[in-house]
Amino acid sequence: MRAAYLLRRFGLLLAVVWTAATLNFFLPRLSPRNPVRERIIQMATSGGYVEQGIDKMVKAYEAKFGLDQPLWKQYLRYLGDMARLDLGYSLSAYPKRVIDLIAEVIGWSVGIALFTLLVSFTLGSLLGALIAWPKSPKFLQYLVAPLMTISSVPAYIFGLVLVYFLAFRVKIFPMSGGFTLGTVPDNSLAYYMDVAKHAVLPALSVILVSLGGWALGMRGMMVTVEGEDYMILAEAKGLKDRRLFLKYAVRNALLPQITGLGLSLGYLVTGQILVESLFGFPGIGSLLNRSIFVYDYNAILGITFLLILSIGVVTLILDLIYPLLDPRIRTGEGK
Numbered sequence: 470m471r472a473a474y475l476l477r478r479f480g481l482l483l484a485v486v487w488t489a490a491t492l493n494f495f496l497p498r499l500s501p502r503n504p505v506r507e508r509i510i511q512m513a514t515s516g517g518y519v520e521q522g523i524d525k526m527v528k529a530y531e532a533k534f535g536l537d538q539p540l541w542k543q544y545l546r547y548l549g550d551m552a553r554l555d556l557g558y559s560l561s562a563y564p565k566r567v568i569d570l571i572a573e574v575i576g577w578s579v580g581i582a583l584f585t586l587l588v589s590f591t592l593g594s595l596l597g598a599l600i601a602w603p604k605s606p607k608f609l610q611y612l613v614a615p616l617m618t619i620s621s622v623p624a625y626i627f628g629l630v631l632v633y634f635l636a637f638r639v640k641i642f643p644m645s646g647g648f649t650l651g652t653v654p655d656n657s658l659a660y661y662m663d664v665a666k667h668a669v670l671p672a673l674s675v676i677l678v679s680l681g682g683w684a685l686g687m688r689g690m691m692v693t694v695e696g697e698d699y700m701i702l703a704e705a706k707g708l709k710d711r712r713l714f715l716k717y718a719v720r721n722a723l724l725p726q727i728t729g730l731g732l733s734l735g736y737l738v739t740g741q742i743l744v745e746s747l748f749g750f751p752g753i754g755s756l757l758n759r760s761i762f763v764y765d766y767n768a769i770l771g772i773t774f775l776l777i778l779s780i781g782v783v784t785l786i787l788d789l790i791y792p793l794l795d796p797r798i799r800t801g802e803g804k
Contacts, residue, residue: 475789482785487548489777493770494547498540547770556771561763567771570756577647578752581668582741585675590730592676593683598719600684601691604710613688620681625743628674632748635670642670645749671748675741686729690722697721731787734779 531537535546550557556567599605600612619627636644648654648663694700695718703717742754749755753772760768 478785478788482781486777486781489781490548490551490774491544493773493777494544497766497769551774556774557767559760559765559768561760561765561768567768570768571753571772571775574751574753574756577750578741578745578754581672581750581752582675585672585679586730586733589676589679590683590726590733593680594687594719594723594726596680597684597687597689598691598714598722601688601695602714602718603695613685616681616684618681619677620679620685622678623743624675624678624741625747627678628671628744628747631670631674643667644670645747647749647751667748668750671741671744671750675744683726683729687722687726690725691718694718694722728787731783734783 528537535543538546554568556571559565559567559570562570596609596612596616600609632644635641643649643666645667647667648660649667652660652663654660700713700717703713708717741752742757744750745752745754746758757769757772759765760772
């Protein structure tokens, strides 16, 4: 039964990825815009004149990228390329390949997104658990309203506030960029300190907004857990408050939080597009934003496909490890 369950989950993953990838392929092509023609005209007019023979150039490049073939052939070739993680060439940065463009910026996005996610998850879950715990200090109850307010504000809006006060008025942190202009990236401590300083505001804007959501979610689960029979029994046995809090309440309330954490990990690839664009942070969100602006089909398809794949894989991993986290959950054994 365990093998059958694994096959079902893997088959569901393939079905979800295939469906999403199919929509990902066809939806952009509903637009009448021609990405190759637009890019060639942009290059031709950048010097103040229109080059002759643009139509011939467009046909040549469409043949190069396979855009002159019937749609069904493009689709089959697209599925084959995605199966090999071959994301093709960038239309706006040719002859660079999309995977190379992603490789240049993904470290920036994953680094800041992973840091903000883990910090906000840890602090938010702990804060939410303490707010809901009856024996916690009463002043923590007054944090609920501010947390609800902050969690409802988009991160990029909060980022604008931080830029105004901490970069424009006080001038503690730089307003934008991943590092100081003119700096040559190297492995020196000064370079990494410069990068960290530029990352403070985008990271802080995401952490403060996400903190409220994690805290409120954990608070709600803690309230539910506190009324369970095993909590009442454990308290009747005279167990210490610290053990009741950590081993019984927090451990069980964390399960839904871990599901949310796993899904959030799937969004690490493009989870902070607007924040990265606001701060000019050289991450994959900014790359996607630029690709949409210049209508780079291949880059858009490649980045969004990685998002779809990452969410699907993380969901599959969660399905497999969830029974290990909670023995009450079964995957069909003995049925």
